[in-house]
Structures are given as structure tokens and as C-alpha cells.
Amino acid sequence: MEEIWGRGTRQRRALNMVWTAAGxxxxxxxxxxxxxxxxxxxxxxxxxxxxxxxYDQQLLHAYVCRLDESLLRELFSDILxxxxxxxxxxxxxxxxxxxxxxxxxxxxRFLLDQEDLPMQQLMMRSELIHTLKAGRCREVLTxxxxxxxxxxxALYEALKYPGRLTTEEIIGHTEDVLRRFFxxxxxxxxxxxxxxxxxxxxxxxxxxxxxxxxxxxxxGMRRLQAALPAEHGGALPAETFRGWDGSAGAQRALAEVRQxxxxxxxxxxxxxxxxxELCVGAHRxxxxxxxxxxxxxxxxxxxxxxxxxxxxTRYRLAIRQLRRRVQSSLSVCRQPVELRGKTGCFRxxxxxxxxxxxxxxxxxxxxxxxxxxxxxxxxxxxxxxxVGQQALIASQAYAIASALCLCHIPVQVVSFCSTHGVTVFCxxxxxxxxxxxxxxxxxxxxxxxxxxxxxxxxxxLRQEGRSSLMLVLTDARPGDDLGLSADGLRPGRRYMGESAxxxxxxxxxxxxxxxxxxxxxxxxxxxxxxxxxxVREIYGKDSARIEEIGRLSRTVGTWIVRxxxxxxx
Amino acid sequence: MLEFWREQGVSEAxxxxxxxxxxxxxxxxGRGLARPRYPYYGREVLEAAAAAMLAGENLLLAxxxxxxxxxxxxxxxxxxxxxxxxxxxxxxxxxxxLLGTDTFRDGAVVFRPGPVYACASAGGFGILDEINMARNxxxxxxxxxxxxxxxxxxxxxxxxxxxxxxxxVATMNHGYAGTRELNEALASRFVVLxxxxxDGEGLEKLLGAxxxxxxxxxxALFAGLFLDLRQKYENAEISGKAVDLRGxxxxxxxxxxxxxxxxxxDMGITNKCFDEEERNLVADSISLRxxxxxxxEALFAR
Numbered sequence: 001m002e003e004i005w006g007r008g009t010r011q012r013r014a015l016n017m018v019w020t021a022a023g024x025x026x027x028x029x030x031x032x033x034x035x036x037x038x039x040x041x042x043x044x045x046x047x048x049x050x051x052x053x054x055y056d057q058q059l060l061h062a063y064v065c066r067l068d069e070s071l072l073r074e075l076f077s078d079i080l081x082x083x084x085x086x087x088x089x090x091x092x093x094x095x096x097x098x099x100x101x102x103x104x105x106x107x108x109r110f111l112l113d114q115e116d117l118p119m120q121q122l123m124m125r126s127e128l129i130h131t132l133k134a135g136r137c138r139e140v141l142t143x144x145x146x147x148x149x150x151x152x153x154a155l156y157e158a159l160k161y162p163g164r165l166t167t168e169e170i171i172g173h174t175e176d177v178l179r180r181f182f183x184x185x186x187x188x189x190x191x192x193x194x195x196x197x198x199x200x201x202x203x204x205x206x207x208x209x210x211x212x213x214x215x216x217x218x219x220g221m222r223r224l225q226a227a228l229p230a231e232h233g234g235a236l237p238a239e240t241f242r243g244w245d246g247s248a249g250a251q252r253a254l255a256e257v258r259q260x261x262x263x264x265x266x267x268x269x270x271x272x273x274x275x276x277e278l279c280v281g282a283h284r285x286x287x288x289x290x291x292x293x294x295x296x297x298x299x300x301x302x303x304x305x306x307x308x309x310x311x312x313t314r315y316r317l318a319i320r321q322l323r324r325r326v327q328s329s330l331s332v333c334r335q336p337v338e339l340r341g342k343t344g345c346f347r348x349x350x351x352x353x354x355x356x357x358x359x360x361x362x363x364x365x366x367x368x369x370x371x372x373x374x375x376x377x378x379x380x381x382x383x384x385x386x387v388g389q390q391a392l393i394a395s396q397a398y399a400i401a402s403a404l405c406l407c408h409i410p411v412q413v414v415s416f417c418s419t420h421g422v423t424v425f426c427x428x429x430x431x432x433x434x435x436x437x438x439x440x441x442x443x444x445x446x447x448x449x450x451x452x453x454x455x456x457x458x459x460x461l462r463q464e465g466r467s468s469l470m471l472v473l474t475d476a477r478p479g480d481d482l483g484l485s486a487d488g489l490r491p492g493r494r495y496m497g498e499s500a501x502x503x504x505x506x507x508x509x510x511x512x513x514x515x516x517x518x519x520x521x522x523x524x525x526x527x528x529x530x531x532x533x534x535v536r537e538i539y540g541k542d543s544a545r546i547e548e549i550g551r552l553s554r555t556v557g558t559w560i561v562r563x564x565x566x567x568x569x
Numbered sequence: 570m571l572e573f574w575r576e577q578g579v580s581e582a583x584x585x586x587x588x589x590x591x592x593x594x595x596x597x598x599g600r601g602l603a604r605p606r607y608p609y610y611g612r613e614v615l616e617a618a619a620a621a622m623l624a625g626e627n628l629l630l631a632x633x634x635x636x637x638x639x640x641x642x643x644x645x646x647x648x649x650x651x652x653x654x655x656x657x658x659x660x661x662x663x664x665x666x667l668l669g670t671d672t673f674r675d676g677a678v679v680f681r682p683g684p685v686y687a688c689a690s691a692g693g694f695g696i697l698d699e700i701n702m703a704r705n706x707x708x709x710x711x712x713x714x715x716x717x718x719x720x721x722x723x724x725x726x727x728x729x730x731x732x733x734x735x736x737x738v739a740t741m742n743h744g745y746a747g748t749r750e751l752n753e754a755l756a757s758r759f760v761v762l763x764x765x766x767x768d769g770e771g772l773e774k775l776l777g778a779x780x781x782x783x784x785x786x787x788x789a790l791f792a793g794l795f796l797d798l799r800q801k802y803e804n805a806e807i808s809g810k811a812v813d814l815r816g817x818x819x820x821x822x823x824x825x826x827x828x829x830x831x832x833x834x835d836m837g838i839t840n841k842c843f844d845e846e847e848r849n850l851v852a853d854s855i856s857l858r859x860x861x862x863x864x865x866e867a868l869f870a871r
Contacts, residue, residue: 012846016801016850025800098857098860102857313844317807317808317847342672345670346671354673363670363672548805549805
């Protein structure tokens with residue numbers, strides 16, 4: 001776990017170095033640079049950032065992709081970056097003299113990192129690139145590259161790109177270098193763009209060392225692995241519509257669900273009572289199960305925790321911001337308490353105390369205490385469509401719940417999904433629980449019968465005259481393999497698309513009628529244009545998208561603050 | 570002050586208006602006139618604000634951190650030749666804190682005027698700092714003062730007619746920790762000026778004015794650093810603690826006294842981030858501009 005924490009932090013730090021130099025945020029660079037000990041290399045990451053700022057990224061990226069098609073892709077990419085490093089340094093130095101210091105420090109660390117390299121890394125190292133990089137570092141530190149071989153020396157000198165070069169010129173220059181120093185020809189028409197090396201005697205020797213393995217470098221530039229979750233988060237599993245097979249099957253399904261989701265939250269009597277009340281009409285073949293939570297697929301807790309850890313600075317910032325915003329609003333809506341004082345509102349009835357008891361506190365001051373007379377429920381859609389964003393949703397829920405707990409607002413977190421015709425609720429955090437750690441047990445599987453879920457979630461709210469705010473983290477795409485039963489004259493329908501949305505919208509309206517404030521926090525890989533109609537149908541205007549961490553506190557804070565205001569009258 | 574405005578290209582018609590105001594309302598009270606610590610740069614904003622003051626409007630300056638809201642408010646008071654009453658709003662602000670309160674002195678109940686009462690009666694410039702920190706109920710007492718009635722009814726003190734020279738300038742940072750929406754009733758009593766963030770040029774001018782010995786290179790360096798940090802904050806990578814113009818100026822003061830620049834910046838900015846990761850990100854941004862070996866002498870002319 002420590003390793004994961006550290007890696008995420010270091011990657012974020014490296015990304016920030018790139019972004020600061022680029023003067024632009026949000027993009028993911030093709031490369032990040034680290035020292036051998038894993039710490040980010042400020043100089044090289046800044047070079048990546050400056051390259052982003054100075055050069056046409058589309059052209060450069062396309063060229064790197066072309067280099068990727070060659071057999072010596074690692075070597076050629078490194079050659080390109082050696083050229084760019086020189087050009088960027090040359091260009092930025094006049095405006096930023098600190099670049100000289102940073103470059104020297106980088107050179108010192110690079111040469112230091114090369115000492116005592118394990119044999120395995122030495123074998124995997126490209127000697128040519130190492131010669132060129134070490135030469136540049138030595139030149140930075142001593143003024144002399146120390147390269148004796150004339151061919152290496154000529155290549156080394158050719159990579160001193162001047163700062164005035166444009167993107168096209170950088171690419172052209174690199175092409176010239178590769179043609180001049182690495183003889184190659186295009187292959188047949190089918191693979192026109194793939195470069196094949198025509199092996200000269202010198203290269204032959206190098207290739208034996210370079211080609212056998214993809215280099216795993218401890219230090220230097222590393223290609224940034226796709227850090228984003230898979231893009232299939234919005235896809236539902238293949239639709240298999242099947243009928244419900246009677247009470248024996250229902251019992252089997254319930255037993256399976258109990259086995260999977262763990263101990264029940266309610267007694268069987270209470271569960272049956274809720275089921276009798278809610279599983280009627282179009283939902284009459286459905287069942288309900290309320291689990292205590294804390295039992296999920298092995299590894300999902302760790303994966304969710306690791307994702308949060310990797311982004312913990314940003315989530316902690318979101319927690320702090322949300323906490324401040326909520327606390328501020330809470331303090332606005334406070335109950336007045338009158339205290340005696342030496343200034344304030346004059347109370348003639350107290351004057352006798354000033355005269356007889358020499359107590360000049362004949363005024364009253366108004367002081368107030370905070371209050372939050374409502375509960376919050378975070379209802380997490382835990383269907384299969386959320387698998388791609390499972391860790392993200394768990395982290396968002398954790399951040400929101402933590403902030404509310406810090407403000408002493410009672411919050412419970414419940415996930416729901418539907419499997420074998422049973423809509424299952426998992427209580428990940430109870431109202432009275434102080435720790436939010438259980439939220440990382442969130443695990444996505446099965447379907448989501450939103451209409452029934454909203455009705456069932458209402459039964460988990462505290463019924464003590466306190467108002468409730470229900471925040472639903474969802475993609476607003478209800479779907480269940482158990483269809484809607486025929487209800488009166490209405491024929492049975494699949495629980496998909498329009499009919500599922502309408503069912504969820506009806507349940508949402510019922511909740512609102514019962515005084516529950518319902519808000520949809522939409523987190524979907526699909527664009528607004530696709531999710532918008534369903535979101536509006538179910539949640540009306542009370543919805544917002546919360547994909548970005550940066551917007552989390554602001555978006556959620558708005559609804560909480562509104563609730564505080566309404567609650568205070 | 571008006572000469573400085575003239576240098577910035579503020580229109581002559583407005584400058585004449587300000588001079589006319591000063592002639593009509595010469596300050597003769599005991600309270601010292603406003604003396605802004607820093608000059609405000611920005612012709613368009615100055616013209617808009619001066620026009621609002623000449624028209625007798627109340628002005629609400631809205632904008633994020635470090636946009637010079639308070640500097641502009643003090644600048645206006647100084648340019649119009651009036652003293653300022655600065656009231657920092659907070660969540661426990663109530664009517665008594667603004668208008669005044671009864672107190673018991675020598676066996677008698679006496680009225681102790683609050684800053685708004687004093688300002689309104691003397692004809693000063695009331696600077697209502699972070700007005701959206703207070704609750705709307707507390708601010709309701711200002712409604713009659715800020716609208717066309719220009720009066721203030723204080724229980725037991727009768728009615729106060731606002732001095733014709735008095736003006737109120739409020740500041741607010743929407744979305745700042747601890748702030749709220751300003752309600753419609755109060756917002757409608759102000760004309761609102763959205764304050765543009767200080768750009769590099771404005772920052773350099775400000776640094777130059779505050780540190781006359783700071784070289785052009787030093788001004789560009791520190792302005793660039795501040796903009797880097799602000800951009801990082803705007804992208805939610807760090808909190809607003811490091812985007813601290815006062816901290817930057819403090820660091821420069823320390824560097825001018827001979828402290829290594831990086832150490833001065835650590836004290837003025839970096840160490841204000843108590844989260845280690847955030848501190849690292851801020852330190853990296855500084856490292857990309859300033860060498861660890863840079864001494865104050867490298868920035869300041871002898």
C-alpha cells in the first residue's frame with residue numbers, strides 16, 4: 001500500500017512539474033521523468049512542459065507515434081528528446097536563468113544514478129543512448145562531453161538543436177539525424193511506415209543489446225501509462241431478459257444474495273414488511289435485501305483505497321473546501337442564546353444589580369450555537385455500469401461523507417444494485433458511525449432498479465421528524481434483467497431505457513412528496529447530451545455532474561448549503 | 570494621488586469631478602485621511618470606481634483573492650480626500666457592531682457609536698470588507714442607509730441623515746471559504762465592479778512601487794512565480810494558501826534584508842501550506858524560477 005501511495009504522489013508531483021512549465025493544466029504528457037530513487041526529475045519534467053508550451057503537440061505526438069512503429073523506437077524517441085532538451089534549454093535559459101542550475105543538478109543526479117547499477121539494468125541499458133546522455137551531463141558539469149568515438153561524437157554534436165527551431169524544424173532535424181546516422185529503408189507497401197533497419201556492422205553489435213528487451217529504466221524518461229479508468233464505464237452488460245421463476249427461485253436468489261452481500265441490516269420481519277409495501281404493482285416480482293455492508297469482493301476495498309491514496313491531496317483539498325463551506329453556512333443558521341454582558345442590548349430589569357451588587361452587566365449579548373437538524377444519505381448506484389468508475393465513486397463518496405462528518409452532520413452511505421431480481425442495499429456507513437472507511441467497500445456489480453431503490457432507500461432514513469437530503473451518485477441509466485410486471489391494463493415491459501427512467505422518475509416524485517430532498521450527482525463517461533434527458537426526467541433541476549475532483553466541493557456544497565438554508569427556514 | 574491617476578491615463582473629466590468633490594467637501598475633522606499602502610494600477614477599473622463615487626453610488630468590489638479590492642477602496646478614499654472607516658465583516662457581525670451599542674458609564678446608559686454610524690455622520694468612506702461573511706439579517710440595518718433614503722434610525726438615538734460626502738465601498742470574494750450569497754435586497758443597493766485579477770504587468774508595477782530597489786529581472790521573476798501559483802490554485806492542484814500576495818511581499822522584504830531568496834519564500838509562502846504534498850508542489854514551482862543559491866543582492870540594486 002505504501003508503494004501505491006508513494007507512486008501516485010510522485011506521479012502527481014511530476015505531472016505538476018510538467019504543467020507548471022507548460023503553463024497549462026489537465027493534459028497528460030507522453031513522458032514523465034524520474035530519478036533512480038523514484039523521485040520526480042524537476043528539470044526533465046520541466047523540459048517536457050516547455051516542449052508542450054513551445055511546440056505543436058499534435059505534430060510532435062504524431063511524430064513520436066511514427067517513431068514508435070520503428071524497430072528502434074526507444075532509441076529514436078530518446079534521440080528526439082535529447083534534441084528537444086537542448087532546444088528547450090537554449091530557448092528558455094535567457095528568460096529563466098535557474099535552468100542552468102536545474103540542468104546541473106539533473107546532470108549530477110544522472111551520473112550519480114549510473115554508479116553501482118545492478119547488472120540486470122546494465123544489460124538492458126542502451127549503450128548508445130547512455131553514451132549520449134552521459135556525455136551531455138558531463139559537458140554540463142565539466143564543459144567536456146568525454147566522448148572519444150568519432151561516430152558517437154558526430155551524433156552527439158548533431159543533437160545540439162538550437163532554441164530557435166520550430167516544431168517542423170525539430171522533426172526535420174531529427175529525420176536528418178536518423179537518416180544520416182541510422183541507415184534504413186521503407187519496407188513493402190503494406191507496412192510503408194514501418195522502419196526497418198539495414199544493419200551495418202556497428203549497429204549490428206548494438207542491436208543485439210538493444211532489441212532483445214523493452215527497456216525498463218529506473219531513471220530518466222518513462223512513458224506515462226494510461227492512468228485514466230477504462231472508457232467502458234457506461235456500457236451495460238449484455239442484456240439478457242428473463243422471467244422470474246416463482247417463490248422457490250426467489251428464496252434461492254435471496255439466499256445467494258445473503259451469501260454474497262453479508263449479514264442483514266434489518267430483521268427478516270422488517271425486511272418482509274418493507275418488501276410487502278414496496279414490491280407491488282410493476283415491482284411485484286422483485287425482492288429487497290438490506291445488508292450491513294463490510295463484505296465485498298476481495299481486492300475492491302484495496303483498489304478503491306489505492307485510488308483515493310493516489311489522489312489523496314486533491315481529495316483532502318476537496319474535503320477541506322467542502323467542510324469550510326458547510327461549516328460557514330451552518331454558523332449562519334444558528335440558534336440565538338442570550339448572555340449577560342457589559343455592552344449590548346440594555347435590560348432595565350437588571351439595573352438594580354448594577355446599583356446594589358456593583359455588577360455592570362446590565363446588557364444582553366446574543367450568542368449562537370450551530371445546528372444541523374437534517375440527515376444526509378449518499379446513495380451510490382453500484383451496478384455493473386459503474387465498474388469502470390468504482391474507485392472514483394468510492395473516493396467521491398468518502399470525501400463528501402468525511403467533510404459532512406467533520407461538520408457533525410449525520411450522514412449514512414448506502415450502495416444499491418439489483419441481482420437475481422433482488423434489489424440489494426449495502427449500508428457502507430451508518431448515521432451514527434464516525435469512521436468513513438467502510439465506504440471503500442463499495443463494489444459495483446449487477447443491475448440497478450432505480451425506482452425500487454429510491455423507494456427502498458427512503459425506508460433507511462431516520463423517521464424522527466428530521467428532514468433528509470438524499471444525494472444519489474449515479475449515471476442515471478436504470479436497467480434490470482427483471483422486467484416491470486404487467487400492472488392492470490399495462491403490459492409487462494423490460495426494465496430498460498424509457499420505461500426504467502419513467503419508473504425511477506415516479507419514485508423520485510414520491511420521495512419529494514414525502515419531503516425528502518433528492519439530488520442527482522451525475523458521474524458518467526457519457527456526455528451530457530446523452531445522459532441529460534434521463535437526468536432531467538428523474539431529478540429535474542436538482543442535479544449536477546461531478547466528474548472532476550476540483551468541482552466536487554463546490555457542487556456538493558451548493559446542495560448542502562441550500563438544505564441548511566431551507567432547514568433553518 | 571490624482572497625479573498618479575493622471576499618469577495612468579484616467580480621463581480628465583473624471584479627475585475634474587474628483588477635484589470638484591474635494592473642493593465641495595474639504596475634510597476638516599480630526600481623523601487622518603486615508604493613506605493607501607499600495608497604489609492601484611488599472612485605468613479602466615479606476616475610472617469605473619471613480620465614476621460610481623462621483624454619482625453617489627455605493628460600490629461593491631467583487632473578485633478573487635489578491636485582486637486589489639481593499640487597495641482600490643483605500644485608494645478611492647485617498648483620492649476623494651476623505652478618511653476611511655474599515656469594517657471587517659465576520660459571521661458574528663450584528664447591527665450593534667455596525668451602528669453602535671449602549672454602554673453603561675458613570676451610572677448612566679450612553680451610546681457608543683459603531684464604525685458605520687461614525688462614518689455616516691462624519692462623511693467618510695466606509696469600507697465594508699468581505700461583506701458576504703456576515704448574515705443578511707445583520708446587514709438589513711444598512712438598507713435604509715444604502716438606498717435613496719440615506720438615513721439611519723438608531724433606537725434611542727433618533728434618525729441620522731447620511732452626510733452628503735459619505736460613500737460606502739464593500740468588498741467580497743464569492744466562493745471564498747466562509748462566504749455566502751449576498752441577498753438580492755442588499756446587492757441591489759450597490760453598483761458592482763468585478764475586479765480583474767492582477768496580470769503580470771500590474772504585479773510588476775506593484776512590486777516596483779513597493780520595492781524601488783527591486784530590479785526589472787526581480788520584478789518579472791516574482792510576478793511570474795505568483796502567476797504560476799495562482800494558475801495552480803485555479804486548477805485545484807493546491808489550496809489558496811500559497812496564492813498570497815502579502816506573503817510574496819513579505820518574502821521580498823526578508824530577501825531585501827539579506828536572507829537567501831528561497832528561504833524567504835519558504836517563510837512567506839511555502840510553509841503556509843501545512844500539507845506536505847501541497848508544500849512540495851509549491852516548492853517545485855518556486856524551484857522552476859529561483860535557484861537555491863540566489864541571494865537577495867541578486868534582485869536588489871545597491
